[in-house]
Amino acid sequence: MELLIAFATDDGKNFNDDHFGMAKYYHIYRFCDDGEEFVERRENVEFQEDESKKHGDPAKARATATVLSGIDVLVSKKFGPNITRMVNKFVCVVVRTNLITDAIKIVKNHIHEVIEEKNKTKDRRHLVFKQ
Numbered sequence: 001m002e003l004l005i006a007f008a009t010d011d012g013k014n015f016n017d018d019h020f021g022m023a024k025y026y027h028i029y030r031f032c033d034d035g036e037e038f039v040e041r042r043e044n045v046e047f048q049e050d051e052s053k054k055h056g057d058p059a060k061a062r063a064t065a066t067v068l069s070g071i072d073v074l075v076s077k078k079f080g081p082n083i084t085r086m087v088n089k090f091v092c093v094v095v096r097t098n099l100i101t102d103a104i105k106i107v108k109n110h111i112h113e114v115i116e117e118k119n120k121t122k123d124r125r126h127l128v129f130k131q
Contacts, residue, residue: 001032001033001115002030002031002032003030003031003032003072003073003111003114003115003118004028004029004030004031004039004070004071004072004073005028005029005030005031005036005071005072005073005074005075005107006026006027006028006042006068006071006073006074006075007026007027007028007029007075007076007100007103007104008020008022008023008025008026008074008075008076008077009023009024009025009026009027009100010023010024010025012025012027012041012100013099013100013101014098014099014100015076015077015095015097015098015099015100015103016076016077017077018078019076019078019079019080019082020064020074020076020078020079020080020083020086020092021044021060021061021063021064021080021082022080023044023076024043024044025041025042025043025044026041026042026044026067026068026071027040027041027100028040028041028042028071029104031107031108031111036104036108042067042068043067044064044067045067060082061082061085061086064082064086065086065089065090068090071090072090072091072118073090073091073092073093073107073114073118074086074090074091074092074093075093075095075103075107076093076094076095077094077095077096077097077098078094079092079094079126083126087124087125087126088124091114091117091118091124091126091127092126092127093107093114093126093127093128093129094126094127094128094129095107095128095129095130096128096129096130096131097131102131105131106129106130106131107129109129110127110129113127114127
């Protein structure tokens, strides 16, 4: 199975310090049976516009989902109140690390759980992984 996974970042190496939707960029990786590879960096074009909106604003969730069209999984250190909306479209994964390279390993080690959650048609929940 192939999954496109977005990692929230401001600098390309570390996770941003705020909620997933507040990242300046999303680094997109393709995970498949042969391994994982970097695909692209997507700019969070809605970031500036949404900065004044409150966390949990439905419009903010829609804007983030639009930027991440075609993505299966979202990975970050933190998600805000909109996680309840985002889990309807994406598998949301909270990781307990600062480095994206470490998070890639963590997700790879738990890929079966991620796929299981992706295959759910209802009652999808977010996942939390430690190293």
